[in-house]
Amino acid sequence: MNTQLKKRNLIQFCLIEPIFRQNTLRQLRNKPTHHYNDRTRNTKEHNQQDYLFLYKNKGQHLLTNQRILDTIVRKSSINPTDTVLEIGPGTGNLTLKLLNVASKVVSVEIDKRMVEVLNKRVKEHGFEEKLSVIREDALKAEFPKFDLVVANIPYGISSPLVAKLVYGVNPFRSATLLLQKEFARRLLAKPGDSEFNRLAVNVKMVADVEFVMNVSKRDFLPVPKVDSSVVIIRPKDQIPDVNLDEWWAFTKTCFGKKNKTLGATFKQKKKVIELFRLSKMASSNGEEMNRNQYVCADNDGRQMRRVMEKSVIHLLAQIESCFCSRRRSSRF
Numbered sequence: 001m002n003t004q005l006k007k008r009n010l011i012q013f014c015l016i017e018p019i020f021r022q023n024t025l026r027q028l029r030n031k032p033t034h035h036y037n038d039r040t041r042n043t044k045e046h047n048q049q050d051y052l053f054l055y056k057n058k059g060q061h062l063l064t065n066q067r068i069l070d071t072i073v074r075k076s077s078i079n080p081t082d083t084v085l086e087i088g089p090g091t092g093n094l095t096l097k098l099l100n101v102a103s104k105v106v107s108v109e110i111d112k113r114m115v116e117v118l119n120k121r122v123k124e125h126g127f128e129e130k131l132s133v134i135r136e137d138a139l140k141a142e143f144p145k146f147d148l149v150v151a152n153i154p155y156g157i158s159s160p161l162v163a164k165l166v167y168g169v170n171p172f173r174s175a176t177l178l179l180q181k182e183f184a185r186r187l188l189a190k191p192g193d194s195e196f197n198r199l200a201v202n203v204k205m206v207a208d209v210e211f212v213m214n215v216s217k218r219d220f221l222p223v224p225k226v227d228s229s230v231v232i233i234r235p236k237d238q239i240p241d242v243n244l245d246e247w248w249a250f251t252k253t254c255f256g257k258k259n260k261t262l263g264a265t266f267k268q269k270k271k272v273i274e275l276f277r278l279s280k281m282a283s284s285n286g287e288e289m290n291r292n293q294y295v296c297a298d299n300d301g302r303q304m305r306r307v308m309e310k311s312v313i314h315l316l317a318q319i320e321s322c323f324c325s326r327r328r329s330s331r332f
């Protein structure tokens with residue numbers, strides 16, 4: 001049975017609703033359980049005892065500390081007229097708090113079982129009119145209009161989700177996100193920090209990131225392996241006028257090799273050629289461009305600036321200190 005559990009990427013299963021009975025994982029029901037004596041649920045709900053498997057590969061760790069949930073909502077500065085987008089509502093611990101203060105909540109949840117529990121709990125609290133649920137992968141879903149994001153997201157989709165939010169089509173005021181602590185640190189890293197990385201550069205170009213608080217792993221059910229942090233991302237009013245394809249290609253090239261300084265990276269002519277290819281600037285007569293334009297990369301990293309002059313040159317200043325940074329991460 002142990003192997004079976006591992007294969008299914010199952011962490012633990014928690015007391016929730018009878019939905020479990022229809023579930024194909026019925027044979028696992030007798031495994032030792034982590035009882036969901038959830039500090040957030042009332043007696044009535046407790047009486048409807050049953051189990052719901054929580055999956056590691058879906059990041060299903062429920063935040064159960066009321067104090068942390070309240071702080072997240074308070075720090076998000078939600079107005080009574082706001083529509084809040086929540087990614088991964090799970091069983092609705094945070095959703096119920098959001099529904100208390102917002103005009104509307106749009107929750108995007110991939111797991112049908114969670115949606116059923118969520119709808120039931122929300123109905124019991126009389127908030128059903130204020131909630132709309134999109135049962136879809138948040139990375140694929142088309143988000144409706146919203147004012148702000150407040151979410152305890154599945155950590156596995158942190159990078160693409162942050163990118164989708166800050167580079168997406170929906171304008172929003174702020175995104176209060178509960179993230180894996182390590183990920184939050186990378187997001188908050190500054191030029192010159194050993195952790196400075198592509199993610200931080202790309203996000204900082206379009207948004208400001210504020211640290212709010214750390215959250216212990218013990219505040220989740222089941223307890224994950226990692227601690228968490230809450231950050232608030234606020235899109236900048238004005239972002240630099242830059243071709244984003246070129247910018248992403250540039251940062252990809254800058255942070256492509258972990259243990260290489262930018263100076264060393266751009267001493268390589270092939271890196272500059274790669275940069276042009278990535279940014280779709282290279283034309284079919286790449287050979288000619290090589291000689292005429294890329295040649296400036298032959299000498300040292302500083303000459304790279306001339307190559308990118310038309311597009312991102314003015315932004316280089318922001319990451320100047322990276323030139324002496326030794327360890328960098330290329331993940332976005």
Ligand SMILES: C[S@@+](CC[C@H](N)C(=O)[O-])C[C@H]1O[C@@H](n2cnc3c(N)ncnc32)[C@H](O)[C@@H]1O
Pocket residue numbers: 058059060061062063064087088089090091092093094108109110111114136137138139151152153154155157
């Ligand atoms: C960390 S739990 C948070 C649950 C709840 N917000 C809480 O704080 O107790 C993440 C939730 O996101 C859902 N989820 C996982 N991957 C998702 C995806 N790609 N799109 C939408 N929801 C997802 C999981 O099913 C789970 O309910």
